[in-house]
Amino acid sequence: MATDVYEVIVVGAGTTGAAAVYHLADAGVKNILCLEMGTPGKGRSTAGHVPGGAPLIAGEESTFEPENSGSAVFEGGPCGPSAIKMIVTLPPYLMLDGFAEHHGWDGVKAYLDLAKRGLRIELQLASKVLPRPKEQVKQLGSLMVCEADKVERLRREFDYLRRLGCDCEWWDKDRVVDAHGEAASFVAGIWFPGDARIDSASYARALLDAASKMGAVKLKENCAPMKSVTTIHVGHAGHAKGAEDYAEIRLEDGQVLRAKRAIVATGAMYIDEHLAGLLTPRYSYLTALPHREAGPVGGMAAPDSPNFFTFGFSHDWCVEDDFVRISGEDHFSGLKSPKATERCGNLAKWGWHKYPYLEFGATYPQKYGLYSETADLMPLAGMPTASCRVCYMVGCNAWGQASLSFVASLAPALLGYRELLPPEEPGAKLCSIRRFTGKAVVASARVSHSTQSKL
Incomplete structure (x- = not known):
């Protein structure tokens, strides 16, 4: 009682x-x-x-805790950028x-x-x-980027945002490539200056x-x-x-x-x-690739680079505390085994492919947590x-x-x-x-x- x-x-x-x-x-x-x-x-x-x-x-993880906290963050220092x-x-x-x-x-x-x-x-x-x-x-802004096959759709999205009064601007190929390099294959973007x-x-x-x-x-x-x-x-x-x-x-x-x-x-x-029936459990995966030396790309390699995310939000990433912190692979059900090693490995391969100046195969921190989402992705x-x-x-x-x-x-x-x-x-x-x-x-x-x- x-x-x-x-x-x-x-x-x-x-x-x-x-x-x-x-x-x-x-x-x-x-x-x-x-x-x-x-x-x-x-x-x-x-x-x-x-x-x-x-x-x-x-491989499957040996432990599975569906009630595990969804606050998937790194601990800081060599264990990845802290709680970003x-x-x-x-x-x-x-x-x-x-x-x-x-x-x-x-x-x-x-x-x-x-x-x-x-x-x-x-x-x-x-x-x-x-x-x-x-x-x-760090109020450094955010840049949403896309590859060539989605430029037209991204431009339509930008037009919607501007007509609805959102503070954003269009980035053409030259500006996006300057920030990410040719290998990343990003050719257009929408810049949100107020994000943090x-x-x-x-x-x-x-x-x-x-x-x-x-x-x-x-x-x-x-x-x-x-x-x-x-x-x-x-x-x-x-x-x-x-x-x-x-x-x-x-x-x-x-x-x-x-x-x-x-x-x-x-x-x-x-x-x-x-x-x-209102919430569907999902896993969230994080990988932090070592970023100890500045690479050949300007905006991406800068110590205080902004947030980046793909159009459709399949990946988001930023440079923080000598790591490229990458999140994604979020669509796998939290009612199944997390397969975190495989999913985090996919994020690492994605990062090494987009930014080849990073050390391929380097040991990196990785993490997973649980979250839930609604059908319309709103709280x-x-x-x-x-x-x-x-x-x-x-x-x-x-x-x-x-x-x-x-x-x-x-x-x-x-x-x-x-x-x-x-x-x-x-x-x-x-x-x-x-x-x-x-x-x-x-x-x-x-x-x-x-x-x-x-x-």
């Missing part, structure tokens, strides 16, 4: 959960408990580490018109607005709470420390994984109508915790009655029903942390501690967990005549 009742329990101390805690504390909420089964910003990632050596040998996450405005779909099929062009505009808002919120918070923001946050990357583990810890200084939160690290979370009805003696709803969280070690409200901010969480935010006391902030952030930073900023409003502001409403509806249940008014999937005529 639970003994203490918290105001809010936040499950997950990654960048989303930690930011939700901070925004709640900043809104005056006290008595918050934050649960993390690993460490803030990193999760329980040791089980997801793949040792170096024999990087190109395919991208904050980008990249829309979560191959093409904006594909995203419009789900949410309409008004929905596309709402997404771009919330991504811009989320990026700004995260950068402002980072400059406020991080001890060395100039070192721990962040030391996410330090950011999550700093947010929690700031909330702790406000007297708002108790952090419990390395706790047992969550077994279940439900809304319960508790009656009170002497009150004929004195029943209250609480969020009840059961951990695998038998602990039972209660709160007036709870936030589930575990990106890999998918085994849940409210999430059944799930909010409570599934009006009577539910559990608020979800889950889903893929592989498209950049901007959308989840925006969602986390809504925590006080989603839990009822303040009203949603008018500028927040379109983004909140776009991310609403109820968009798949028909219980909320969301943007139509049809293109409105007024918006269509502009495109």
Whole structure:
């Protein structure tokens, strides 16, 4: 039986959960408990580490933990660039018109607005709470590139972005080749000057420390994984109508915790009655190729190079701490064995092929983690029903942390501690967990005549 009742329990101390805690504390909420089964910003990632050596040998891993944390980050130093996450405005779909099929062009505009808002919120918070923001946050921009067969489609994407007011510019072949070299075969790109990357583990810890200084939160690290979370009805003696709803969280070690409200901010969480059929578990793979000597390519070889990603987001990469950090191979199901050695090996081969000045066959750090994504690749935010006391902030952030930073900023409003502001409403509806249940008014999937005529 639970003994203490918290105001809010936040499950997950990654960048989303930690930011939700901070925004709640900043809104005056006290008595918050934050649960993390690993460490803030990193999760329980040791089980997801793949040792170096024999990087190109395919094989099944001997251990398989589908509940393993999705915060796949490196530890720093010789173990790879530490805890780097991208904050980008990249829309979560191959093409904006594909995203419009789900949410309409008004929905596309709402997404771009919330991504811009989320990026700004995260950068402002980072400059406020991080001890060395100039070192721990790098606003160097992002470049989305493509090969010759996709130039026409990329140009159409650029036209959509510009007409919708996105801050971006077109890069022709000369500029892209200057940044990546001829061997990479990239011939066109879209430049997003406002994008950034962040030391996410330090950011999550700093947010929690700031909330702790406000007297708002108790952090419990390395706790047992969550077994279940439900809304319960508790009656009170002497009150004929004195029943209250609480969020009840059961951990695998038998602990039972209660709160007036709870936030589930575990990106890999998918085994849940409210999430059944909404989230698909996936693996995320990381490889870091040694980059100790500057190569013949300018932008790629620069110590402070921007974020890079392919059109369609099959790969993203950057130069950081003497490594080329490469992520990709994300489409394999998290319900199967991860095959991390093979998948990370594929990323390494891709990197050596694109940038032949890198040392082929060099030993490199590699990593995998678990995440989950929705059919429209947008986060799930909010409570599934009006009577539910559990608020979800889950889903893929592989498209950049901007959308989840925006969602986390809504925590006080989603839990009822303040009203949603008018500028927040379109983004909140776009991310609403109820968009798949028909219980909320969301943007139509049809293109409105007024918006269509502009495109």
